[in-house]
Amino acid sequence: MNAVLDVVAGLLLALGCFTALTSALGLYRLPDFFARIHAAGKTDTLVQLLVVGALLIEAARLGHLSAALKLVLISIFLLVTSPTATHAIASAAYQEGLRPWSPDPAPSEAEESGA
Amino acid sequence: MTAVFWAACAALLVSMLLFLLRALLGPTVYDRILAMNGLGTKTVLFVALLGFFCGRPDFLDIAIVYALINFVTTAAILRLVQHARLES
Amino acid sequence: MNELALLAGLLALVVATAVGTVQARNLYAATILLGIYSLLMALTWTLLHAVDVAFTEASVGAGVSTILLFAALVRIGGRETENQSNLHLPALLLVLLLGGLLAYGLEDAPAFGDPDAPVHRRAAAFYTSLESYHLSHSKNLATPVLASYRGYDTLFETAVIFTAGLAMILLLRKESAGSPAEAEEIAEDPPAAEPDAVDPGRSARLLGRPGGAPRDLGRHPVLSKVCKTVVPFVVVFGLYVITHGELGPGGGFQGGVIIAAAFVLVALVFGLPRARQFLPRAWSDALAGVGVLVYAGVGLTTMALGGTYLEYARLALDPEHPAGGQTLGMTLVEMGVGVTVAAVMATIFSEMVED
Numbered sequence: 001m002n003a004v005l006d007v008v009a010g011l012l013l014a015l016g017c018f019t020a021l022t023s024a025l026g027l028y029r030l031p032d033f034f035a036r037i038h039a040a041g042k043t044d045t046l047v048q049l050l051v052v053g054a055l056l057i058e059a060a061r062l063g064h065l066s067a068a069l070k071l072v073l074i075s076i077f078l079l080v081t082s083p084t085a086t087h088a089i090a091s092a093a094y095q096e097g098l099r100p101w102s103p104d105p106a107p108s109e110a111e112e113s114g115a
Numbered sequence: 116m117t118a119v120f121w122a123a124c125a126a127l128l129v130s131m132l133l134f135l136l137r138a139l140l141g142p143t144v145y146d147r148i149l150a151m152n153g154l155g156t157k158t159v160l161f162v163a164l165l166g167f168f169c170g171r172p173d174f175l176d177i178a179i180v181y182a183l184i185n186f187v188t189t190a191a192i193l194r195l196v197q198h199a200r201l202e203s
Numbered sequence: 204m205n206e207l208a209l210l211a212g213l214l215a216l217v218v219a220t221a222v223g224t225v226q227a228r229n230l231y232a233a234t235i236l237l238g239i240y241s242l243l244m245a246l247t248w249t250l251l252h253a254v255d256v257a258f259t260e261a262s263v264g265a266g267v268s269t270i271l272l273f274a275a276l277v278r279i280g281g282r283e284t285e286n287q288s289n290l291h292l293p294a295l296l297l298v299l300l301l302g303g304l305l306a307y308g309l310e311d312a313p314a315f316g317d318p319d320a321p322v323h324r325r326a327a328a329f330y331t332s333l334e335s336y337h338l339s340h341s342k343n344l345a346t347p348v349l350a351s352y353r354g355y356d357t358l359f360e361t362a363v364i365f366t367a368g369l370a371m372i373l374l375l376r377k378e379s380a381g382s383p384a385e386a387e388e389i390a391e392d393p394p395a396a397e398p399d400a401v402d403p404g405r406s407a408r409l410l411g412r413p414g415g416a417p418r419d420l421g422r423h424p425v426l427s428k429v430c431k432t433v434v435p436f437v438v439v440f441g442l443y444v445i446t447h448g449e450l451g452p453g454g455g456f457q458g459g460v461i462i463a464a465a466f467v468l469v470a471l472v473f474g475l476p477r478a479r480q481f482l483p484r485a486w487s488d489a490l491a492g493v494g495v496l497v498y499a500g501v502g503l504t505t506m507a508l509g510g511t512y513l514e515y516a517r518l519a520l521d522p523e524h525p526a527g528g529q530t531l532g533m534t535l536v537e538m539g540v541g542v543t544v545a546a547v548m549a550t551i552f553s554e555m556v557e558d
Contacts, residue, residue, distance in 0.1 A: 010119045013119055013120075013123050014119065014122075014123070016123075016160075017122070017123045017126035017127065017130075018126075020126060020127060020130040020157065020160075021126055021129060021130050023130070023153075024129070024130035024131075024132075024133035024134055024153075025133060027133060027134060027137050027149070027150065027153065028133040028134075028136055028137055033143055033145055033146055033149075036137070036146065036149065037145075037149055040134075040149055040150075040153045041149075044152075044153055044156050047156070047157075047160065048156060048159075048160060051123075051160045051163070051164065052160070052163070055163055055164065055167055058167055059167070059172075064172055066172070067166075067167075067172040067175055070172075070175040070176070070178075070179060071163065071175065073179065074159065074163065074175070074178055074179055074182055077179070077182050077183070077186075077433075077436070078156060078159065078182055080429060080432065080433070081182070081185075081186035081429065081433060082152075082156060082186075084186070084190075084425055084426060084429040085152050085185075085186055085189045085190065086149075086152070087425050087426075088189070088190060088193050088423065088425070088426050089145055089148055089149050089152065089189070089193060091423070092145065092193050092196065092197055093143065093145040095197070096145075096197075096200055098143065098145065121205050121209075124209055125209070125212075128209065128212050128213065128216075131216060131243075132216060135216055135219060135220060135239065138220075138223075138235065138236060138239055139219070139220075139223040139236070141229075141232060144229075144231050144232065144235070147231075147232055147235040147236070148235060150239075151235050151238055151239055151242075154239055154242055154243075155242060155265075158242050158243075158245070158246050161246060162246065162249050162257075165249060165250060169252070171252070171254075173254060173451045173452060174249060174254065176254075176258070176444075176451050176452050176453065177245075177249055177254065177257050177258055177261060177452060179440065180258060180261050180262055180440075180444070180453075180457070180461065181242075181245075181261050181265075183433075183436075183437050183440060183461065183464070184261055184262055184265055184266035184461070184464060185265075186433065187266060187270075187437065187464045187465070187467065187468045188238060188265065188266055188269055188270060188464075190426060190430070190468060190471065190472065191270045191273070191467055191468060191471050192235070192238075192269070192270065192273050194471040194472065195270075195273045195274060195276075195277050195471065196231065196273075196277075198277055199276075199277045199280075
C-alpha cells in the first residue's frame with residue numbers, strides 16, 4: 001500500500017515539475033506579454049495542485065495531520081489568489097494600452113486574456 | 116523517493132531561473148510583476164517541499180506567509196503602477 | 204552534498220538578481236527585482252533552517268518594504284537621472300580591495316555546519332541551557348532568546364520602530380489634512396516615458412496610453428471581491444503568528460507586518476478612506492505608542508512584583524511554576540511588539556500615499 005502511495009506521489013510530483021518547467025520555458029520564450037501570461041498563469045494553478053497533492057499523500061502516509069491541514073489551506077488560498085493575480089496583471093496591462101500581438105496591422109478588439 | 120525529491124527541487128530551481136530571466140529582461144513592468152508573482156508561487160511550493168524532505172513540517176508556516184504576502188504584494192504593486200500611469 | 208548543490212544554485216540566482224537590480228535603469232524594475240531578491244534570500248534562509256529569519260525576510264523584505272518602496276517611487280516618479288560616467292575607478296578599486304580582504308578573512312572562519320565551531324561550543328550551548336528556555340517549554344528557541352534573554356534589545360528595537368513612525372508623521376503629515384476626499388491621488392510630477400516599456404526587439408506593441416480623465420481605479424470587480432475574502436484570513440494569520448511565536452516560527456514583528464499588509468491591501472483596492480474606517484488615524488497613532496508601553500509596562504510590573512526588569516517568571520500566578528509566568532510575559536511582550544509594528548507600518552504607508 002505504502003509503495004503504491006509513494007509511486008502515486010512521485011508521479012504527481014514529476015508531473016507538477018514537468019508542468020512548472022514548461023510554463024517557465026513559455027514565460028521565457030513566448031514573444032509577447034499576453035502569450036507569456038497565458039503560459040505562466042494557468043500552469044501556476046495546475047503546478048500548485050499537483051505538487052500539493054503529492055505532498056498531501058506524503059503527509060497522509062506519515063500521519064502528519066496538521067501539516068496536511070496547512071497544505072490544504074495553502075492550496076485553497078493559491079487556488080483563489082493565483083488566478084486573481086494573473087487576471088489583475090493582464091487587465092492592468094490591457095488598460096494601459098498593451099495589446100495582444102497579431103500579424104495584421106490593425107489589431108482587432110482582442111478578448112482580454114486573463115486566467 | 117529521495118531522488119524524486121531532489122529532482123523536483125532541481126526542476127523548480129531551473130524554472131525559477133527562467134522566471135528570473137523574464138524578470139530581468141522585462142520588457143514591460145507587467146512582465147516583471149508576472150515573473151515575480153510566478154516566482155512567489157514556486158517559492159511556496161519549494162518551501163513546502165523542503166519542509167517535507169527535511170522533516171520540518173513547521174516550514175509550512177513560512178509557505179503560508181509566502182502565499183499571503185505574494186498576493187498582497189502583487190495586488191499592491193499593480194495598483195500603485197496603475198496610479199502612477201493614470202496620473203501621467 | 205545535494206543540499207549544497209541546491210544552495211549553490213540558489214545563491215547564483217541571488218547574485219544574478221542583485222546584479223540585475225544594480226544594473227536596472229528603471230526604478231520600478233529595480234524595485235521589483237529587489238522584491239525577488241528578498242524572496243530568494245528567504246528561500247536561502249529556509250534551506251539553512253533559519254526559520255525565523257526566513258519568516259522576517261518574507262514578510263518584511265518581500266512584502267512591506269517592496270510595497271513601501273513602490274509607494275515612494277510613485278510619489279517621486281520612477282526614473283533615475285542618468286549618470287555621466289559609468290565607471291568610477293577609485294570606488295571599484297576600493298570595493299575590490301574590501302572584497303579581497305573579506306575573502307581573505309573568511310579563510311579563518313570555521314567550515315559550514317562544523318559542530319566544533321566556537322559558536323556551537325559556547326554561544327549555542329549557553330542559549331540552549333538558558334533558564335528561560337527550559338522554564339517556558341518553548342519549542343522555538345529564537346523566541347526566548349529574543350523576548351527573554353535579549354529582552355532589552357527587543358524593547359529598544361520596538362522603540363526604534365515607534366520613532367520611525369513618529370518621524371514619518373512629523374515629516375509628511377499635513378496640518379490641515381483632516382480627511383482628504385481623494386486620498387489616493389499620488390504622483391505630482393508625471394513619470395516620463397519609460398525606457399523600459401518599449402522594446403524594439405520584441406513584438407509587444409504599446410498602442411498609446413489611455414488619455415483624458417483618470418479612470419476610476421475602484422472598479423476592479425474580481426480584485427475587490429477576492430480581497431474581501433482574503434483580508435480576514437490575512438489578519439487572522441497575522442494574529443496567529445504574533446501569539447504563536449513561542450511554538451513555531453514567527454513573533455510580534457512578523458505578525459505585525461502581516462496585519463499591516465492587510466491594511467495596505469484594503470487601502471489600495473478600496474481606497475485609503477475605506478481602510479481608515481477599519482483603522483482610524485487617531486487609533487493607529489495611539490496604538491503605535493501603546494505597544495511600546497505594553498512592553499515597558501510588563502517590565503515595570505515584574506519590578507513591582509519584586510523581580511528585576513522583564514523578569515517574566517514573577518508574573519506566574521502560581522509561584523511554584525514560574526514557566527506560566529515566562530509564557531505569559533513573552534506572549535504579552537510579543538503582542539506589544541505586534542501592535543506597534545502593525546500601527547507604524549500602516550502609518551508609514553498612509554502618510555506616503557496621502558497627499
